[in-house]
Amino acid sequence: MLLMLSFSNINAQDENNPWAISLGVNAVDFYPTGEDAPLGDYFDEYFNARDHWNILPSLSSLTVSKYFSNGFSFGVTGSINKIESWGDADVSDMSYYGVDGTVKYSFAKLINSKVVEPYLGVGGGYTWVDEIGAGTLNGALGLNLWFTENIGFTLQSTYKHAFEDYLATHFQHYAGLTFKFGGKDTDGDGIYDKDDACPEVAGLAEFNGCPDTDGDGIEDSKDECPNEAGLAEFNGCPDTDGDGIPDNKDNCPTVAGPKELNGCPDADGDGIADKDDKCPNEAGPAANNGCPWPDRDGDGVADKDDLCPDKVGTVANQGCPEVTEAVQKSLNAYAKTILFDTGKSSIKEQSAEVLQNIIGILKEYPNAKFNIEGHTDSVGSEALNMKLSKERASSVMNYLISNGVASNRLTHEGYGESRPIDSNKTRAGRANNRRVEINLVK
Missing domain, CATH: 2.40.160.20 (Porin)
Incomplete structure (x- = not known):
């Protein structure tokens, strides 16, 4: 025996x-x-x-x-x-x-x-x-x-x-x-209940009778993933993709990714995990779901910020084209040809074509602001000339507004005879001094 x-x-x-x-x-x-x-x-x-x-x-x-x-x-x-x-x-x-x-x-x-x-x-x-x-x-x-x-x-x-x-x-x-x-071993694991920390569940002697279901060397009570073999550094949880983030805390457990994105990859490096990025291969802001903002005119200013989304412009001018010196000269060349009734602020009908040309130019630069200036020659009293210059500048501004130019883009001023560009002693000089100028407000 x-x-x-x-x-x-x-x-x-x-x-x-x-x-x-x-x-x-x-x-x-x-x-x-x-x-x-x-x-x-x-x-x-x-x-x-x-x-x-x-x-x-x-x-x-x-x-x-x-x-x-x-x-x-x-x-x-x-x-x-x-x-x-x-x-x-x-x-x-x-x-x-x-x-x-x-x-x-x-x-x-x-x-x-x-x-x-x-x-x-x-x-x-x-x-x-x-x-x-x-x-x-x-x-x-x-x-x-x-x-x-x-x-x-x-x-x-x-x-x-x-x-x-x-x-x-x-x-x-x-x-x-x-x-x-007479020794009592309820769970039959060979460890008596008196010494068994888990007397009703079969376990191992090295864990005082408590189980290690996944066999990873970490007893279930201390194992955050008791049914999956894992690593001690992760309290018994696995790290399938090896990115240093345990699967139970990894939003993408099978694909390696950085900790700041909870273990998910970011192919385009825009700080948005690929799984949440509608354009995973193109960097874009989170506000646009990881996609770059559209820029129809390709001027480097996103359409949402571009005041002229269909015209190539500059970043400094919010996506709209800059008013060049040539354009400025063209405006004033047209403005000088605007005709008024003698001694009055009313615009003659034959100036309609000139004004339409001016309106076309202004609409090319929808975010630019302009000041309309009225000038006269020295014939007549100074006070009368000042009044007439202001009224003529106002008359041009109102015409432009009534034909589609935004009112917040225009201002007007009259300078009378104070800013001559030619001599008032000759007939040709006085004709040059009677003028309207449209100047860019910078």
């Missing part, structure tokens, strides 16, 4: 296996007890089993014991025997019965051994030889050799001092098998 036993965790009787039953054979020796002949001195011929030991060749002893704590246990032993040797004297067969209670102390923990367990015991009982019975005070020395966690071989020698003279003091030796039991 012993050859069939498997060797596993080996322990002495303890709180995990509190109960033990011992079955074996006992031997009774009356000789080495310090009594008169036919008995001998204390421990004299202590091992002379051939001459002095009384052995019943059958199962003759049964012990039931219970562990309490700190190495102490209490057991009750019942034994039977047949007495044929009373020291050196032969006697007729006499029956022997004993019932004893013993408190034992184990030295297994003190010597840090799980196989060899020496122990001491003290107790008392009652012994009968034939019909003579008396109480005894007992002291025991024993040794358990544990083959498995629950089965061991026991050797014990007990000194039994009788309280009555009619029963001789004697030694009783014992050899037999001890079986431990």
Whole structure:
């Protein structure tokens, strides 16, 4: 039977296996007890089993014991025997019965051994030889050799001092098998509930009985991903794409990406993850879902900011074309040809074509602002000339507004005779001084 036993965790009787039953054979020796002949001195011929030991060749002893704590246990032993040797004297067969209670102390923990367990015991009982019975005070020395966690071989020698003279003091030796039991292991993982941190779920000894479902070496209670094998640095979670972000926190667990985008890639580098980028291969702002703003005229100013989205312009002029010197000269060349009724601010009909040309130019530059200036020659009073110049400038401005030029783009001013460009002494000079100018407001 012993050859069939498997060797596993080996322990002495303890709180995990509190109960033990011992079955074996006992031997009774009356000789080495310090009594008169036919008995001998204390421990004299202590091992002379051939001459002095009384052995019943059958199962003759049964012990039931219970562990309490700190190495102490209490057991009750019942034994039977047949007495044929009373020291050196032969006697007729006499029956022997004993019932004893013993408190034992184990030295297994003190010597840090799980196989060899020496122990001491003290107790008392009652012994009968034939019909003579008396109480005894007992002291025991024993040794358990544990083959498995629950089965061991026991050797014990007990000194039994009788309280009555009619029963001789004697030694009783014992050899037999001890079986431990009573340990509770609810989940059947080989770790008793007392030491099992997870008593209702099968687990591993290295985790005090708690499971590691995914087998990654991190127990489930400390594993943020208990069903997926992972890395200790990520508390048991995997990092499939190897980007340093665990899958449970990675919005794109199968494609490597930066931490600032929660593990998702950004092919165009515009700071918007490809999965949220409607133009993943073209950099664009988040406000336009990762796509570049359209620029129909290709002038570098996005349509949304371009005041002239269909005309090439400059960034400085909000996407509209700049008014060049040539354009400015062209405007004033047209403006000088505007004709008014003599001494009045009303525009003559033959100036309509000139004004349409002016309007066409102004519409080419829809964000440019212009100031319309009126000028006169020196004929007449200065006050009258100032009034007339203002009215003529106003008349031109109103005409332009009524023909589609935005009013917020135009202002007007009259300068009278104060800004001549030619001599007022000649007829040709005075004609040049009577003029309207349209100048860009910068």
